[in-house]
Amino acid sequence: MTAQQIPAATFDPKAEAAVQMIGVHKWYGEFHVLRDINLNVRRGERIVICGPSGSGKSTMIRCINRLEEHQKGRIIVDGTELTNDLKRIDEVRRDVGMVFQHFNLFPHLTILENCTLAPIWVKKMAKKDAEEVAMKYLTRVKIPEQANKYPGQLSGGQQQRVAIARSLCMNPKIMLFDEPTSALDPEMVKEVLDTMVGLAEEGMTMLCVTHEMGFARQVADRVIFMDYGQIVEMNTPNEFFKNPQHERTKLFLSQILH
Amino acid sequence: MNTAVDMSRFVRSEKIEALPPPSLTRGPLAWMRENLFSSPLNTLLTLVVAYLLYVIIPPLVEFLVINAVWTGTDRSACRAETAGHPVGACWAFVIDKINFFTYGSYPATERWRVNIFFVLLAIGVGWLLWLRAPRRDLGAIYFFWLFPVISYILLTGGNVSLGIGFWSTFAVSGALLVVALAAAAYALKTSIRSAMLIGLGIVAVIGITLGLVSINWGLEPVPTSRWGGILVTLLVATVGIVFSLPFGILLALGRRSKLPILRMASVIFIEFVRGVPLITVLIMANTMLPLFLPGDVTVDRLARPLIGVALFASAYMAEVVRGGLQAMPKGQYEGAMSLGLNYPQMMAFIILPQALRIVIPGIVNTFIGLFKDTSLVSIVGIFDLVKAIESSRIDPNWAAPTIGITGYAFAALFYFIFCFGMSRYSLGVERRLAAGQKR
Numbered sequence: 001m002t003a004q005q006i007p008a009a010t011f012d013p014k015a016e017a018a019v020q021m022i023g024v025h026k027w028y029g030e031f032h033v034l035r036d037i038n039l040n041v042r043r044g045e046r047i048v049i050c051g052p053s054g055s056g057k058s059t060m061i062r063c064i065n066r067l068e069e070h071q072k073g074r075i076i077v078d079g080t081e082l083t084n085d086l087k088r089i090d091e092v093r094r095d096v097g098m099v100f101q102h103f104n105l106f107p108h109l110t111i112l113e114n115c116t117l118a119p120i121w122v123k124k125m126a127k128k129d130a131e132e133v134a135m136k137y138l139t140r141v142k143i144p145e146q147a148n149k150y151p152g153q154l155s156g157g158q159q160q161r162v163a164i165a166r167s168l169c170m171n172p173k174i175m176l177f178d179e180p181t182s183a184l185d186p187e188m189v190k191e192v193l194d195t196m197v198g199l200a201e202e203g204m205t206m207l208c209v210t211h212e213m214g215f216a217r218q219v220a221d222r223v224i225f226m227d228y229g230q231i232v233e234m235n236t237p238n239e240f241f242k243n244p245q246h247e248r249t250k251l252f253l254s255q256i257l258h
Numbered sequence: 259m260n261t262a263v264d265m266s267r268f269v270r271s272e273k274i275e276a277l278p279p280p281s282l283t284r285g286p287l288a289w290m291r292e293n294l295f296s297s298p299l300n301t302l303l304t305l306v307v308a309y310l311l312y313v314i315i316p317p318l319v320e321f322l323v324i325n326a327v328w329t330g331t332d333r334s335a336c337r338a339e340t341a342g343h344p345v346g347a348c349w350a351f352v353i354d355k356i357n358f359f360t361y362g363s364y365p366a367t368e369r370w371r372v373n374i375f376f377v378l379l380a381i382g383v384g385w386l387l388w389l390r391a392p393r394r395d396l397g398a399i400y401f402f403w404l405f406p407v408i409s410y411i412l413l414t415g416g417n418v419s420l421g422i423g424f425w426s427t428f429a430v431s432g433a434l435l436v437v438a439l440a441a442a443a444y445a446l447k448t449s450i451r452s453a454m455l456i457g458l459g460i461v462a463v464i465g466i467t468l469g470l471v472s473i474n475w476g477l478e479p480v481p482t483s484r485w486g487g488i489l490v491t492l493l494v495a496t497v498g499i500v501f502s503l504p505f506g507i508l509l510a511l512g513r514r515s516k517l518p519i520l521r522m523a524s525v526i527f528i529e530f531v532r533g534v535p536l537i538t539v540l541i542m543a544n545t546m547l548p549l550f551l552p553g554d555v556t557v558d559r560l561a562r563p564l565i566g567v568a569l570f571a572s573a574y575m576a577e578v579v580r581g582g583l584q585a586m587p588k589g590q591y592e593g594a595m596s597l598g599l600n601y602p603q604m605m606a607f608i609i610l611p612q613a614l615r616i617v618i619p620g621i622v623n624t625f626i627g628l629f630k631d632t633s634l635v636s637i638v639g640i641f642d643l644v645k646a647i648e649s650s651r652i653d654p655n656w657a658a659p660t661i662g663i664t665g666y667a668f669a670a671l672f673y674f675i676f677c678f679g680m681s682r683y684s685l686g687v688e689r690r691l692a693a694g695q696k697r
Contacts, residue, residue, distance in 0.1 A: 065595075065596055067592050067595060067596065086600075090598055090600060093595065093596060093597070093598040094598040096596075097596070098592075098596035100589060100592065100593065100596075102589050104589040104590060104592060104593030104596075105593070106590065106593065106594075106607075106608055106612075107612070108611050108612050108615070117597070117599075117607060118597035118598060118599060121599060121603050121607070122597065122598040122599060122603075166597070167596075167597070170597060170598065
C-alpha cells in the first residue's frame with residue numbers, strides 16, 4: 001500500500017479539543033497499566049496508536065468511553081469530564097462510537113435491529129427514522145442487502161462493517177477503534193480499512209489502535225507508540241516511520257516493518 | 259482428468275462440481291445392525307433392554323387396559339369376587355370421582371365458574387406460548403393482570419369489603435409512592451414527570467384492581483377451604499411459575515449487582531431458601547407467616563403456601579438465570595454500553611434475551627420440578643389433586659384392592675401429561691430460536 005497522505009483539509013489545528021487526557025493513571029489491582037497519560041486530541045484529528053500487546057493501548061482508548069475507569073488524572077471528552085456521574089458517562093457514550101476487535105454485534109438481533117436499537121432507545125428516534133438512518137449507513141458500508149440477516153450469517157469483514165455502521169447510526173463525534181482488523185481473515189482486512197479510510201476522509205475524529213501501518217501512513221495525523229502503559233513516542237506518520245527517536249520505537253518498527 | 263498426486267507442480271484447470279454423498283446402506287436391517295448390534299456391548303445392552311421391556315410392558319398393559327374396569331357405580335364392579343373376573347385398574351372409580359378430583363368440594367352449582375377459569379387459563383397460556391400468536395403484548399397484559407383479576411373474582415366471588423378506612427389509607431400511601439418516586443427521580447437526575455406518571459400508573463392499576471375486586475358481582479362467595487383437586491394444583495403451579503421467573507431474574511441480577519447491600523440481601527435469600535426443604539418453607543409459611551404480620555391482617559389459608567412455593571421456586575430460578583448471565587461474553591455488555599444503553603436497557607434488550615435462551619432447559623427443569631412439588635402443599639392441609647385422591651381411596655363405597663393404585667396411576671398420568679408437555683414445548687422453542695439465529 002503506498003503511503004498517500006490524505007490532505008489535512010478538514011483538520012484545523014485551532015479547533016477545540018475533542019479528547020483531553022491529563023495525567024491519567026490506571027491500575028488493575030497492583031498492576032500499573034496506564035502511567036501518566038497526557039494526550040490532546042483535536043476535533044477532526046486521526047490518531048493511530050500502536051505498541052506491543054499489554055502496552056495499555058486498548059485500555060487507554062477504553063478509558064475514553066469509560067469501559068474502563070481511570071483512578072487518577074482527568075479525562076475530558078467533548079467538554080464533558082468523566083467522573084462517577086452516570087449521567088455524564090451516558091452523555092459521553094452517546095457521542096463516542098466504538099468498534100471492537102471481536103465486533104460485539106448482538107447475535108439475537110438482525111443487522112437492521114443491531115443498528116436501530118440504540119438510536120430508538122437512547123436517542124428516542126422514531127423506529128421509521130432510525131431504520132432510514134440505519135439503511136443509509138449500511139449502504140455506506142456496502143451491505144444494505146444483508147439488513148435482515150443475523151450477524152452469524154455474515155463474514156467477519158461484513159460483521160465488522162456492520163459494527164462500524166451501528167456506531168455511525170448514533171451520529172458520534174468521535175470514533176474509537178480497538179484493533180478492528182486483528183480478528184479478520186487476511187482477505188477481509190481491506191474492506192474494513194477502506195471503510196475506515198472513507199470515514200477519515202470525511203473528517204471524523206478517530207482514535208485507532210491498530211497494527212496496520214499502511215493505514216497509519218495513509219490517514220493518521222499523529223502516530224502514538226506505547227509501551228509499559230506509557231506513551232513512548234508521538235509524531236506525524238512521516239517522521240514516526242522515517243526517523244523514530246526512541247530506542248524502543250526503533251526496535252518495534254524493525255520488528256513489524258520488513 | 260489431472261490430479262495432484264505424484265506431481266510437484268499443479269495448476270487446477272477444471273472446477274470439480276459438487277456431488278451427492280455416496281448412498282449408504284438403507285433399510286431396517288441395516289439400521290438395526292448399525293444402531294442396535296454394532297458392538298458386543300451394544301448387543302448385550304439391546305438384549306437386556308428388550309428383556310426388561312418384555313417383563314414390564316405386558317403386565318402393565320394387562321393391568322391398565324385389558325383387565326381394567328371402565329364402568330360401575332361402586333366397589334362391586336372392581337372386586338374380583340363380585341365382578342367374576344380378574345380386576346386391574348378401576349377406572350370406574352376415577353370416572354365416578356372425577357368431579358371431586360377436579361374441583362374438590364367446590365359447590366356443585368358454582369362449578370361453572372371453575373370451568374371458565376380453566377378456559378381463561380388455557381387461553382392465556384396458549385396466547386403466550388404460541389410464538390406467532392397475534393398481539394402477544396396484549397396477551398401479556400391479559401395473562402398478568404386481567405386474567406388474575408377475573409379469576410380471583412370468579413373463584414372467590416369477589417365482593418371484598420374494603421371499607422372507607424382502607425380506601426383512605428390507600429389514597430395516602432398511593433400519594434406517598436408518587437412523591438417518593440418523584441424524589442428518587444430528582445435525586446437520580448432523571449425525568450421527574452415520567453417518574454410521577456409511572457407512580458400514578460402503578461397506583462391506578464392497583465386501585466382499579468381493588469375496585470373490581472370489591473364490587474358485588476352477585477356471585478356466591480366460595481371460601482378457599484372448599485377449593486380442591488386439579489383446580490388447586492393448577493392454581494399453585496401457575497402462581498409459582500408466573501412469580502418465580504421475574505423474581506428469580508431480579509434475584510439473579512441482585513446477586514451480580516455491584517451494590518453490596520443488594521448483593522448480600524440476594525445471596526442471603528437465595529442461600530437460605532435453597533438450604534431448607536420445601537416442606538419446611540411450607541410449614542413456616544403456614545404457621546409462622548401469621549405471627550410476623552400485624553394482628554388484624556390475616557393471610558388466606560391457600561395464599562400462604564402459594565407465597566411459600568413462589569419464593570422457593572424463585573430462589574432456584576435465580577441460580578438458573580445466574581448461570582445464563584455468567585455465560586454471556588463480556589463483549590456483549592461492552593457493545594451495549596458503548597452505544598450508550600443504560601443498565602435496564604442493556605439487560606432487557608441485549609443480555610437477558612440471550613442469557614435466558616441459554617438456560618431454557620434449566621428454566622423448564624425448574625418449572626417441571628415446581629409443578630410436581632405442588633403436591634407437597636397437601637402437607638399443610640391444602641386439598642390438591644393428590645390429597646383429593648388420598649381421601650377418595652379410603653371411601654368405603656369404593657373399597658376394593660386396586661383402588662389406591664388406580665388413583666395414583668391417574669395422578670401420575672395427570673402430572674406426566676403436563677410435565678411432558680412443558681418439556682416438549684421447551685424443545686420446540688429452543689429449536690425455533692436456534693433456527694432464527696445460527697451463529
